[in-house]
Amino acid sequence: MKKWIGLLVGSLLMIGCNASRVISPLNEGEWRVGGHYGGPEVSSITLPLTSLYVAHGKTSTTSEYLAIHTTALAFQALQLEWGQLTQLKPSTEAWSPELNATYGIQTFTSLRDGAFRAYPFVGMQVPWMTYQIKPYLGSEIWIDPTYVWSDYGQGSLIHPSLHAGLRYINRFLEVGIETKWINPTRDFQIPQATVQGFGNIGAKGTYVTVAIRL
Amino acid sequence: MMKKLTLYLTATCCLFSMPSCDVDSPMLKGVVEDYHFPIPDPSDAYPVDSDKVHLFNIISHADIDNDIPQASLFALYLGEVSQIAHDTVILYLHGNASSMNQFWEPVRHLANLGGTHNYGVMTYDYRGFGQSEGPSTGTESMRQDLYAAMQFLYDNGLSNDRLMVIGSSLGSLPSGQEAGDATGPLTINKLLLESPQSSANFLMQNASGLSLSSSMLTDFNFDLAASMALYDGELLWFHGTEDDVAPTNSALEVYKAHKGSYKEAYLIPGVGHGFRWGWGKALWGEAIWSFMKH
Numbered sequence: 001m002k003k004w005i006g007l008l009v010g011s012l013l014m015i016g017c018n019a020s021r022v023i024s025p026l027n028e029g030e031w032r033v034g035g036h037y038g039g040p041e042v043s044s045i046t047l048p049l050t051s052l053y054v055a056h057g058k059t060s061t062t063s064e065y066l067a068i069h070t071t072a073l074a075f076q077a078l079q080l081e082w083g084q085l086t087q088l089k090p091s092t093e094a095w096s097p098e099l100n101a102t103y104g105i106q107t108f109t110s111l112r113d114g115a116f117r118a119y120p121f122v123g124m125q126v127p128w129m130t131y132q133i134k135p136y137l138g139s140e141i142w143i144d145p146t147y148v149w150s151d152y153g154q155g156s157l158i159h160p161s162l163h164a165g166l167r168y169i170n171r172f173l174e175v176g177i178e179t180k181w182i183n184p185t186r187d188f189q190i191p192q193a194t195v196q197g198f199g200n201i202g203a204k205g206t207y208v209t210v211a212i213r214l
Numbered sequence: 215m216m217k218k219l220t221l222y223l224t225a226t227c228c229l230f231s232m233p234s235c236d237v238d239s240p241m242l243k244g245v246v247e248d249y250h251f252p253i254p255d256p257s258d259a260y261p262v263d264s265d266k267v268h269l270f271n272i273i274s275h276a277d278i279d280n281d282i283p284q285a286s287l288f289a290l291y292l293g294e295v296s297q298i299a300h301d302t303v304i305l306y307l308h309g310n311a312s313s314m315n316q317f318w319e320p321v322r323h324l325a326n327l328g329g330t331h332n333y334g335v336m337t338y339d340y341r342g343f344g345q346s347e348g349p350s351t352g353t354e355s356m357r358q359d360l361y362a363a364m365q366f367l368y369d370n371g372l373s374n375d376r377l378m379v380i381g382s383s384l385g386s387l388p389s390g391q392e393a394g395d396a397t398g399p400l401t402i403n404k405l406l407l408e409s410p411q412s413s414a415n416f417l418m419q420n421a422s423g424l425s426l427s428s429s430m431l432t433d434f435n436f437d438l439a440a441s442m443a444l445y446d447g448e449l450l451w452f453h454g455t456e457d458d459v460a461p462t463n464s465a466l467e468v469y470k471a472h473k474g475s476y477k478e479a480y481l482i483p484g485v486g487h488g489f490r491w492g493w494g495k496a497l498w499g500e501a502i503w504s505f506m507k508h
Contacts, residue, residue, distance in 0.1 A: 072430070075431045075432075076430075076431075077431060108426060110429040110430045112429045115427035117425060117426055117427070142424075149425045150415075151412070151419060151437075151464070152464050152467050154419060155419065155425045156423070188420070188421055188422075188423060190420075190421045191459045191460070195421075
């Protein structure tokens with residue numbers, strides 16, 4: 001029972017976490033609609049966070065996406081994410097990865113009282129694109145411009161994360177799994193629950209992605 | 215264009231069809247259960263006379279402005295109700311457990327500080343705990359419940375100078391808030407905060423790492439440091455250094471914020487959130503009794 005209390009509370013409190021939306025540019029004009037399931041590990045359980053997204057290939061090297069966090073919405077917080085991925089270097093050899101830059105913004109709006117927060121982010125995705133199953137590495141940095149509003153001075157400006165995953169992409173769909181090391185610069189504390197990180201630092205998460213190519 | 219329109223419509227439908235959840239639902243541990251207050255053997259460390267154990271109902275009134283309905287609560291009084299007009303009374307707001315059943319021993323302990331049945335002690339179940347109608351939906355509903363208990367004591371002749379309030383863990387939320395607001399039927403001038411939380415925002419931010427507002431997830435909005443800054447009365451503060459439910463550093467801010475007439479702190483190394491059990495029952499009782507005599 002205690003485990004489930006930890007799970008529930010954790011899923012509510014670590015609501016901001018999510019997986020990489022796109023790891024490589026879509027084809028120009030392509031639309032991709034999908035969802036993510038998963039989250040950080042709290043009290044030995046991977047949190048069942050969910051989100052939906054749509055991505056669009058603006059050009060052959062640039063894609064943008066918009067996502068909504070459905071778990072947050074259930075708790076009356078509208079969490080939206082807009083982001084863009086731009087290819088910096090294509091993959092030229094089987095062993096040579098592609099290099100993509102990502103940037104965008106996460107916004108949170110309380111449907112209770114209208115409280116609003118916005119967190120810009122930048123990152124990179126490094127996928128090996130030669131095969132249909134594509135391994136990738138990446139990192140992301142969230143910036144908290146309102147960190148000074150945190151109670152008792154516990155906020156921080158920079159929130160980094162590292163991730164690695166696999167994506168299978170065919171003509172019709174994309175499926176993937178990703179593991180993430182969330183904010184290895186700090187500990188997370190949830191009452192009556194334990195947040196597992198790598199080496200007890202930060203939090204580790206696992207996410208599943210399913211998307212349809214249109 | 216059609217695809218974009220479909221997306222917007224889907225997002226709008228999701229927005230208005232999702233259930234309205236609140237983080238406090240899984241956090242609050244109150245459950246419906248029968249009450250069980252066994253009369254201990256006379257040789258027990260905390261004896262009580264059977265005719266001085268009173269289980270009864272109090273009415274927690276509606277708060278229309280905050281959409282809080284009226285609720286019937288169960289309360290427990292140890293002592294002579296007819297003597298409330300003359301006794302010193304401890305009002306004990308218990309922590310996050312199923313019901314008052316879990317606090318039968320500390321309540322008996324308080325009644326026997328300084329002698330057998332030396333103090334009258336009242337405790338009650340918040341909405342959704344034990345047999346009290348529920349649920350608790352935020353600090354507003356808990357405030358109404360506290361007012362109901364205070365009203366009972368006031369109606370039976372208790373005055374402010376003979377009231378001591380103990381807020382343990384979850385109980386620190388309504389008691390600390392009311393100590394600062396001073397809007398209830400009685401005014402708190404003597405308060406013990408045992409293993410208190412600090413603020414709803416802190417809980418949210420400590421778990422997410424971000425500067426998120428607690429209103430993103432819950433109606434349970436509280437800031438005990440702000441409340442203590444408004445509280446003029448005497449404060450006793452208990453906390454353990456190993457408390458992983460209410461982090462010590464933030465709870466300490468609650469103590470620091472108090473600028474009232476007198477304050478006393480016990481920060482005990484190696485003790486967790488179960489403060490009385492961790493520190494030792496005897497030491498716990500002695501510290502409270504000493505504070506009451508101050």
